[in-house]
Amino acid sequence: MAYTLNEIKVAAYNLTELDNMTPRQRSLWEGLAYCYEWHRLHPDDQTEACKALAQHYINLFWGDDI
Numbered sequence: 001m002a003y004t005l006n007e008i009k010v011a012a013y014n015l016t017e018l019d020n021m022t023p024r025q026r027s028l029w030e031g032l033a034y035c036y037e038w039h040r041l042h043p044d045d046q047t048e049a050c051k052a053l054a055q056h057y058i059n060l061f062w063g064d065d066i
Contacts, residue, residue, distance in 0.1 A: 008032065012031075024061060032054055
């Protein structure tokens with residue numbers, strides 16, 4: 001199934017797995033879920049680094065950052 005970036009981001013934030021994700025979508029979901037969970041555990045520590053890592057995963061998903 002084709003999921004939008006927003007759908008994947010929301011699911012990752014909520015740690016809700018989506019059905020029938022492609023391997024590429026699953027990679028993005030896992031990366032973003034890691035970022036969001038890490039940020040929940042360390043809300044005041046390196047917020048900018050977490051945002052940069054999430055953007056890196058998004059760029060990889062779009063093929064812009066290899």
